[in-house]
Amino acid sequence: MLDALDVRSGHRVLEIGTGTGWNAALLSHLVGDENVVTVEVDKALAAEARARLNAAGYTPRVVVGDGTIGYGKGSPYDRIIATASVQVIPSQWIGQAHPGAVIVAPWGPAYGGEGVVRLVIDETGRAEGRFVGSSAFMRMRQQRRRLPVTERFVDPQTWPAEADLSTTGLSPDDVGDWIVMFAIGVQVPDLFLRITYGEEGAYRMWLFDTGVTSWATADYLKSRTTFQIAQAGPRRLWDELEAAYSWWEAQDKPSFERFGLTTRGGPVCKVWLDAPDNPAPTPSVEEPSPGAHGS
Known part of the structure; x- marks a missing residue:
């Protein structure tokens, strides 16, 4: 990252x-x-870090505060680096930097998967650049999401409840790699998952949307080549996931380094593949006919 x-x-x-x-x-x-400002939200950690730095002969400005708002008193900055991951690049970081300044930060969607992105700020306040590799940092405290509990969607004891049942040849294990989760998450940004484990490596993968409208499950068994899918609600979340996976596969399974990000700060951003004019799609998935069931 340095x-x-x-x-x-x-x-x-x-x-x-x-x-x-x-x-x-x-x-x-x-x-x-004298050129370094470092911001830590935890007062005790900041004090310990300051003591260690001083003992090593360094005296950067150690600030206790909310990292998402940066530190305006020390601006403008030539470089900004985050050692906690974000889903939203704070607009304050961009506003506190020179045109031409660089931001390096771990970025990832709610679904999972995360990479280090290197953004360059232009004269208009747009920050744009490529991912330079994968990462796995703790999410910045101010951006940690309190995701709805499973019981808001369905009582697991009543599974499959009123869900539509079908099968798929796409294994839940095939969509668990970090880069695959990233590719899915940037296309379906309100998707999140949980896992419940069974015996002998079996597990159930639960998919939910943050709007609490729909849910889906995929059951994994080591000996199977087809897997049972249950989907309920107005959306078909497994179908959306499968469409996102198919897009990633059709692009020759790109690594993090082929992806990039454009933002002006805040929740609106664009993730792209190879070039800024090639944004990652939002898969269009046809909803099933009312009462339709797979087998």
Whole structure:
């Protein structure tokens, strides 16, 4: 991430998430501690990090505060780096940086999968750039989502309840890799999942939407080549997932490095493949006829 940040002598750097202070020490070594501001939401962690940094001979500005609002008093910055993941690039980060400044942050959708994105800010306040690889950071505290409990959709004890049943040849195991989850999540941004485990490696994959309208399950058994699907509600969430997977597969199973992100900060962003004019699609899935059931 520091390599992607490409810090140079004299750069003003804002770090979001001080943690132990290790990364702030590296930044201080690279650009001088007088040029480093690091923000930590946890007061105790900030105090411990400050003590460690001072003991190592570094005195960057350690600020206790909300990382999503940055630190305006130290702006404008040439580089911003986050050591906690986000789903929304805060507009304050962009507003506190020079045109031409770089933001490096772990970014991922609600469904799962996460990569480090390197964004460059232009003169209009647009931040755009490619992902440089996968990552797995704790979500920034201010952006952690309290997802609806399963019982708001269905009582698991009554499964399959009124769901439509069908089968699929796509194994739930095939959609569990980090990059696959990322590709699905950017196409179906309100999708999230849970897993309940059975015996001998069997499990049930539950899919839900954050609007609490629909749910689906996919049952995995090691010995099977087809898998039972249950879907309920106005949407068919497994079909949406399968369409998203098929798109990723049709693009030659792209890695994180082929994806990019464009945003002006806030919840609106565009994830694209290979070039900004090729956005990842939102799959169009036909809803089943009323009362239709698979077999």
